[in-house]
Amino acid sequence: MTVLIEFPPGDPGTPPHRHSGPAFGYMLEGEMLFELEGETERVIKAGETFWEPGGDVIHYQDGNNRSDSWSRFLVTMMCAPGQPMLTLVDDEELAQRQHLRAPRPGT
Numbered sequence: 494m495t496v497l498i499e500f501p502p503g504d505p506g507t508p509p510h511r512h513s514g515p516a517f518g519y520m521l522e523g524e525m526l527f528e529l530e531g532e533t534e535r536v537i538k539a540g541e542t543f544w545e546p547g548g549d550v551i552h553y554q555d556g557n558n559r560s561d562s563w564s565r566f567l568v569t570m571m572c573a574p575g576q577p578m579l580t581l582v583d584d585e586e587l588a589q590r591q592h593l594r595a596p597r598p599g600t
Contacts, residue, residue, distance in 0.1 A: 499563060533596070537566075
């Protein structure tokens with residue numbers, strides 16, 4: 494599945510979630526604050542690519558890093574047969590897996 498994702502200025506993006514298979518993306522416009530479980534958060538800018546392995550890995554952040562412009566990216570996701578493409582992670586699981594999250598700036 495290939496989709497265009499668009500977030501208005503300052504939008505926090507999708508809540509913590511995971512994908513059943515790998516995802517590959519290309520930032521078309523703006524900036525995204527991107528964070529996967531076990532990796533330090535980073536800013537992805539227009540013209541840059543990103544990927545995530547899917548499966549059990551939590552995708553914490555994909556929000557618009559800018560308050561003055563839109564964020565647009567194209568993402569191709571490989572879905573595991575019979576499983577949803579995107580599953581939100583509840584607060585209980587986030588708390589249980591907190592030790593797997595990389596330290597964030599200022600923490």
